Amino acid sequence: MASSVASSVASSVASSVASSAATAEKLPEKSALTVDGLEVSFNTDDGPIKAIDQVSFDLTPGKTLALVGESGSGKSITAFSIMRLLPKVARVTGGTIHFDNADLLTVPDLNMRHYRGDRIGMIFQEPMTALNPVYRVGDQIAEVLHIHFGTEKDQALTKAIEMLERVGIPDAPARAQAFPHQLSGGMRQRVMIAMALICEPDILIADEPTTALDVTIQAQILDLIMDMQAEMGMAILFITHDLAVVSEFADEVMVMYAGRIVERAPTKDLFEDPKHPYTRGLIETLPVSGKHRERLPTIPGQVPPLTQLPDGCRYSNRCPLVDDECRRKEPGLLDMGAMGAMGAERFAACWKAQP
């Protein structure tokens, strides 16, 4: 039953994609996205500060890449750069974002609409603020189809209801008539996912999609996102600060610190053998079952404001391994070689890291 609905939506959306964008002949073939040397600056009263520095990664169809970091590390700014939704005070000062033979940073605003919401979908942390409170959720989802494919209103609504069914909303025709405030947090997040996925995007950016939810609902939503990925084959950029979620959900992990990626590795390798002292610190400070009330290791100090980064390595003022070399020169992402079960390459921005 579910699969027949799925395929009918897929085929109908596929035909409209082919007619409008004339790119993908067959839906399952998704495009990859490559971010290279991205730099974003904020204009502040004290002059420009670099919120993101030399961020490079790629998103592969069918794979999940997690972006982990503390608040202010630049995770969301990275996501907003891809969507071209940066706040006005922010400016991209370098780098490229390649997607489908285009550089998303240079395409005109009008053309950007073909990508945003259609080819690249996004789920936000707080669905209550991301949904429009005065429109019925069914209409909000249908609007996406109407805007991108010119689908007739009532036909779009039918598809929206089908999509609500696919994301596991019971009694979808009735729920489509509801306003966001009439739904629970988990339901609202399902509506957001339905909206982000109704165009079957190549890329899904999920910005802390489960942070505001309870554990049992979080488990439901994570399972749903994984199911949808298996069905549609899109690449996922999963932004979070929760390492436990990452370890169960991602194929690869990038750790961000004060605007830079300090480590990138396949998930299993990262948790088993973290190379960067910051990653190691983060994993060690987590309370682990079985160590009841033993003193937890801590990372001394706090993330420095971007205006007061230390000389050399930006982690040098909190790092247990620091020496003169670290204070002199900032390390780039150094190749740690391919290793581990998956054989994917891993990188760490640390002079002291051993391959």
Add this chain to the structure above:
Amino acid sequence: MNEQTSMSDSPIIEARNLSVHFSVPGKGFRKHERQTVRAVHDVSLSLKPGKTLALVGESGCGKTTLVRALSLLIKPTAGEVHFDGTDITHYKHRQLRPLRRQIQMVFQDPYSSLNPRMPVGSLIAEPLVIHGIGNRNERRDKVAELLVSVGLNADIMNRYPHQFSGGQRQRIAIARALALDPNLIILDEPVSALDVSVQSQVLNLLQDLQEKLGLTYLFIGHNLTVIRYIADEVAVMYLGEVVEHAETQELFSNPRHPYTQALLRAAPVHGVGKRKHTTQLKGDPPSPLAPPPGCSFHPRCPAAQDICATKEPVFEDVPNHAGHRAACHFKDQVPT
């Protein structure tokens, strides 16, 4: 175990069959037909001095209402609250005032729990002012002492909350909670809003203070790894009721209520590899306006039988496990 914790085992605060029901107006044209929300229903709990009891449950399950009723910020509909062995359920406001000093709270979000227009010194001294303790100089000394005890510098008194990071603000909130030398501190998700790297700093601080001052903690939370780490006992709430209560190790290794089992399975654990399909619980918790008949968990329970829909299970000891109580008809069956 240190001296304070072994001093006495009689509970510092105790709820006996505590219920809090709210009467709310109906919807739309039926707003004159009032409905009853069963926010907390027939809860019995006790907090032992020097220990940490954790209260776990999803949002809307009644954790906050229970805490407010326990500290008599709201009047319970039924049941009793005992403080240090005395029934204080029907105490008047004036009688409660000296008791309020004994119970303090630390809230989840240190960005909204501290008045942005008050300097740190005044924020921490405010409880002292309200209770008329000490003169200006004595209060200043006390504030300095409190700041040092939570690991901050005494000279930050004239600075404002926005000048501090989340972790530092939470330390300030803890210093304020300690100002009146309380016995019991209610910690409402005290580390959920903090970054991972400072969470462990605050958890260490809370433990140090408990050991040094013999504090009792009521820890509200949803992060099960944190709770397993810090709590001595855990009570699991669902739809206004405590459905399981046991010592931490026992609860985590031998959960008997299907809801607890589902919670434990749903919680992500780092380092176990890619997630398998673990969702056992379908749907959302039902509305406390219309709790289901029988066991309130039965519509979502993967192991529900006919009896669950008709007969409410009794919250009682699990056979052969003293101190482990659960409200399930099948609690004596070892989970598979």
